[in-house]
Amino acid sequence: MDTLGSLLHGFAVALTPGNLLYVLLGSLIGTVIGVLPGLGPTASIALLLPATIGMDMVSALIFLAGIYYGAMYGGSTTSILVNIPGEAASVVTCLDGYQMARQGRAGPALGMSAFGSFIGGTIGVLAVMLISPFLAEAALKFGPPEMFALLFFAFTCIGGLTGKSRARGLLMACVGLLLGSVGTDDIHGVDRFVFGTLYLRDGIALVPLAMGLFGMGEILYNVERRESTGAVVGTPKDLLPTRKDWRDSRWPILRGSLVGFGIGILPGGMPAVASLLSYAVEKRVAKEPDRLGRGAIEGVAGPETANNAATAGGFVPLLTLGIPTNSVLALMLAALMLHGVTPGPLLLFKWPDVFWGVIASMYIGNVMLLVLNLPMIGLFVQLLKVPYSILSPLIIMFVLLGAYALNNSVTDVLATILFGLVGYLMKRYGLEPAPLVLAFVLGPMLENNLSKALIMARGAGLSFFFGRPISGTLLTMALVVLAFPLVKRCLAWRGKAAATA
């Protein structure tokens, strides 16, 4: 079937009344989650994962994807109106968005952010649709050495893209790998790090880990350190950007789409990184860079477009290679496996309904969000007025409820609380949970492929990996990523030495 035919089939799947309802529900819940500070998309998807068990797999994925891109839309509202980002990808939107709101231009800021998100999301989905079939076809030729090399490359990118310190990021990733190795080993059947408990023999479950680190950890951190929230800058009336706003934003939107999609398909490519990079690009190309940070619409249009394009881009490696590039997509992977779908290059051919249904639902979701969000901004502003002191116990309740509902087990609740404590400590000491969760998911795949590749190599060692063109290229790329900071340090040191001479 050609791409257009497949897409039409996808629309036929996504436009059934049931799936339309899930697109609507997912995008609405996602927007609310994005608007409310303290509950990011990762924790929310972890929370709602058990609720998707009863759904069929296409609906489940459509629903979860809706939450993800809905959260990206909603996150900007709080950034602009209250100067508090609803989720990490909207941090940079605070810089110019809030300044615009203070200058009485909250409406155009919110409007442009919604339009930018829509355009970025749509261009992203279009690119996903065009690239994925080729990538899946190529990935069919991957054996264990190639998969190992690809996963290893993904792993080396995690540390560099997710935090301020590369060593800290990689160390957190190692902790994630270690947690991922707990339980009965698949190949040898040996129990590892189970300490005689039955619960750990199946391995640590992803949902309590993600909900604890992201949801509970965030709440506990806020309990200890309550900051007064900014004042809501009224309910904006006129949301449509002016002709000049459009003129100023058209190139930032286009650049944001490209930057966002490019970052999104990279391992470790969080939407937050995409929006940050897009802001940096805008600052660099601006004729008057000083305007950015003082209420320039380019500072809202670029990053908001980029984070939605990155959200869409992340679906390329997930759906074609079975590799999640960030913690939200790691949970999507868990959702796929929960429904018996093996993510990887075969997904496109064995479960075309899942692939094309999700892609089509993303088009529909983007339109729905644009149509829904603009008239509903007043309602979201009201939502922001609910005090955090009431919201936070309610979020705790939902996190505990989600943990219990997974297996009807109190042990999962306990595990969520313990990981919550770990998440709180990590946040307090400036450690990123995202590399840990991502490595936790990638770890077992990495081990499995490494073991198979080593057995295939029959003692040939590194020459076996480097002798194969794809694995050799990927491993070389991984080594370049690893060596890059050292080279940068050497160059800086030489530069300094030359300056003092």
Add this chain to the structure above:
Amino acid sequence: MRADRILGFGALLLALPVGLTSWGYGVGSPKSPGAGFWPFLIAASMAGLGAALALRPDRALHPRADGGSRWRSLGIALATLGIYVLVLEPLGYLLATFLLLVVQLKWVEARSWRTTVLTAGIAAAVSFAIFRVFLKVSLPVGILPLPRSW
């Protein structure tokens, strides 16, 4: 900088028992890796990164931990969560969650009694209705005389 050092030494301390335990599982050889091969590699990487952080901490990072001062609230929140795990099945979801919310709203968040009781009551009842009655998640009923068929 100090936080990096502590983290580095912590990683080194953790890598040692992990490495020894992995060795016990059987590391095997590169030709035929054993069950301990992978965790041993992880332990070695952790030790390397830990040593790097301890010896060369990042000077650009904040030297002190970024924290607040509401220790009492945090202590109460954590203690209540611990007790919640113990009483969830014996008391049932509805009662245990109501009590958890009362403590969180009244003593952690310092809300009025009226707001506390109303919010806790409505939230516990509505979440129970949605998850137990509609989504058929078998939340524990506990000591309350509720129909088991719900």
